[in-house]
Amino acid sequence: MKIFFYLIFILIVVSACKEVYDPPHQAFAGTYFLNTNTQKAFSSNITVWGDGRKDLWLKDTTVQKVMLPLSSNDTTKLMISFDSYVDTITFIHETYQKYESMETGFYFEYKLKSIDYTHHRIADIQIADSLVTINWHENIILYLRPLPAGGI
DSSP, X not given: OXXXXXXXXXXXXXXXXXXXXXXXXXXXXXXXXXXXXXXXXXXXXXXXXXXXXXXXXXXXXXXXXXEEEOOSSSEEEEEEEETTEEEEEEEEEEEEEEEEETXXXXXXXXXXXXXXXXXXXXXXXXXXXXXXXXXXXXXXXXXXXXXXXXXX
16 A cells, blocks of 8 residues: 555656746748749749758748748858759848747847848849747748749
């Protein structure tokens, strides 16, 4: 009988020590694609990876919008392949560390200052909202040139 009470006590203690960790929020730059000719939403087959990094953020996905990660440094450089045309985008931003709670800890928010980019497929980039927060919304509008007649 004594062993039974010890067993119940141990089970109560173990269940009370449950880990209360939630992953922290992440702020991503909401990026939308528009066609330069029609000014309408534009789908493109894209692959996104960080400059100098071997891991991919997104691979061969046809989308009209994408959430891009930013680094905790003051610049983030991403390589984006739009239907096999590769462009480099460099975000210059301020980084702010925010406290969420004991369960989730800290996360980063950003303020976009400027964006540099190559012009293989990208015609223009506009910053729609410079504050990149955990509330995901449209931050960047990418104007893409349509593919030449006959495809790639």
